Amino acid sequence: MAKIGIFVGTVYGNALLVAEEAEPVLQAQGHEVKVFEDATLAQWQNYSRDVALIITSTTGQGDFPDTISALFHDVKDKSGHQPDLRYGVIALGDSSYENFCGAGKTFDALLQEQGAQRVGDVLLVDATENPEPESVTSPWVENWGQLL
Numbered sequence: 001m002a003k004i005g006i007f008v009g010t011v012y013g014n015a016l017l018v019a020e021e022a023e024p025v026l027q028a029q030g031h032e033v034k035v036f037e038d039a040t041l042a043q044w045q046n047y048s049r050d051v052a053l054i055i056t057s058t059t060g061q062g063d064f065p066d067t068i069s070a071l072f073h074d075v076k077d078k079s080g081h082q083p084d085l086r087y088g089v090i091a092l093g094d095s096s097y098e099n100f101c102g103a104g105k106t107f108d109a110l111l112q113e114q115g116a117q118r119v120g121d122v123l124l125v126d127a128t129e130n131p132e133p134e135s136v137t138s139p140w141v142e143n144w145g146q147l148l
């Protein structure tokens with residue numbers, strides 16, 4: 001069973017809600033799970049040989065919410081290669097914006113660049129189609145947890 005850190009980027013709380021729904025689903029599969037908002041690089045690095053699940057919305061024009069922006073920049077500038085990290089991404093967004101799910105896609109691209117191993121596909125959640133994101137994310141999480 002895996003040790004999983006869930007790293008949340010949220011403005012209005014949707015991504016946090018998704019994380020709070022994901023936590024018991026993964027725990028029920030026997031994983032050890034912790035949710036982080038405003039995570040530090042040290043907290044991220046604690047999972048460098050384990051599993052990270054990034055759950056982030058997009059704000060501004062394809063930007064990261066404040067609760068995950070500093071972490072993203074620290075991972076980009078200070079982490080380097082991280083081949084032992086396995087990860088997944090749930091990206092919340094709204095297709096009426098130009099940079100649909102931009103933050104989640106950008107975090108995924110960075111981790112690919114750094115040699116981390118993505119488990120499953122990035123889940124893009126469109127707020128216009130899914131007013132209750134958990135109805136899409138919880139089945140995805142159930143499946144993702146089984147791939148670990």
Ligand SMILES: Cc1cc2nc3c(=O)[nH]c(=O)nc-3n(C[C@H](O)[C@H](O)[C@H](O)COP(=O)(O)O)c2cc1C
Nearest residue numbers: 010011012013014015057058060062093094100101
């Ligand atoms: C001011 C503002 C800017 C946004 N910009 C984007 C964007 O560039 N791309 C996108 O896909 N969604 C964008 N969204 C949609 C949010 O990502 C979406 O509503 C999401 O569910 C919010 O989740 P949160 O409550 O965790 O922040 C924006 C929403 C607001 C209010």
